[in-house]
Amino acid sequence: MKLEGAIILVTGGAKGLGLAIASYLEDQGATMVIADLDSVALAALPDSMGKHLLDVTRADDVKGVVKAIIEQHGRIDVLVNNAGVIFSEPMVNIMRPSELMHDYERFRKSITANLDSVFIMTSAVVEQMVLRRTKGSIVNISSISACGNEGQTAYSAAKAGVNAMTVTWSKELGRLGIRCNAVAPGFIDTVSTNDALNESIIKHIKSSTPLRRLGKAEEVAQGVASLVTNDFINGVVLRIDGGLSI
Numbered sequence: 001m002k003l004e005g006a007i008i009l010v011t012g013g014a015k016g017l018g019l020a021i022a023s024y025l026e027d028q029g030a031t032m033v034i035a036d037l038d039s040v041a042l043a044a045l046p047d048s049m050g051k052h053l054l055d056v057t058r059a060d061d062v063k064g065v066v067k068a069i070i071e072q073h074g075r076i077d078v079l080v081n082n083a084g085v086i087f088s089e090p091m092v093n094i095m096r097p098s099e100l101m102h103d104y105e106r107f108r109k110s111i112t113a114n115l116d117s118v119f120i121m122t123s124a125v126v127e128q129m130v131l132r133r134t135k136g137s138i139v140n141i142s143s144i145s146a147c148g149n150e151g152q153t154a155y156s157a158a159k160a161g162v163n164a165m166t167v168t169w170s171k172e173l174g175r176l177g178i179r180c181n182a183v184a185p186g187f188i189d190t191v192s193t194n195d196a197l198n199e200s201i202i203k204h205i206k207s208s209t210p211l212r213r214l215g216k217a218e219e220v221a222q223g224v225a226s227l228v229t230n231d232f233i234n235g236v237v238l239r240i241d242g243g244l245s246i
């Protein structure tokens, strides 16, 4: 698929990795539509991008926004499921004897934010792709945490689920002309990474990474663009982690 002229919806595209992906794809000639729940960040986006205030965990609202985009643009060629919330909590926290075990409500919340959201969004967009016979492409933003990251039971489980849905959909939807792939970033130099990790952990991550640095948001965007533009790539989870998880 050519990026030039493609109608691309990026969830959570108002900041962070999503914004880097949207800006990169727009530079290649795509028409960008952003759906995000951060109204302030949405308002700061360039006028060239479509903006929809949306919580992607709310199925009815998602259907309404997808309908509005279809009415405006006639189709959605690409969906980038980027919206997510990085969340860390160990299964057992011996430093917190009053609440030793992982809280179940927080587990559910993380699964909803990072896994249910991808199902809900993809369901609404693929329905329109099928009805309109769009030869579309879905790219899910996973994480190397899908392999099981210490201290991230819920987030790791959600991202492993995203990988499983990616492969399942690549098989089911491939015969309808819709490809589905994922990128699994490692540690990328973003505000969210720097908020979540202290300096000594970042130093340790860098020294454990064969390339000895964090990734750049634009490098994740380049990975997304490759998956969208190569029409024979389907069912791939592309690690972009400088070799950290080898």
Ligand SMILES: NC(=O)c1ccc[n+]([C@@H]2O[C@H](COP(=O)([O-])OP(=O)(O)OC[C@H]3O[C@@H](n4cnc5c(N)ncnc54)[C@H](O)[C@@H]3O)[C@@H](O)[C@H]2O)c1
Residues within 6 Å of the ligand: 011, 012, 013, 014, 015, 016, 017, 018, 035, 036, 037, 038, 041, 054, 055, 056, 057, 081, 082, 083, 084, 085, 086, 113, 117, 141, 142, 143, 144, 184, 185, 186, 187, 188, 189, 190, 191, 192, 193
């Ligand atoms: N930053 C990294 O190093 C890294 C590494 C691996 C994977 N990821 C994944 O990349 C994606 C983006 O992460 P980021 O670091 O840019 O985070 P971020 O917090 O900077 O940005 C996330 C964006 O998603 C939006 N969002 C969150 N929940 C939403 C919802 N329910 N509905 C609509 N919008 C919602 C936020 O408002 C925000 O604009 C996430 O899926 C994350 O798991 C990030």
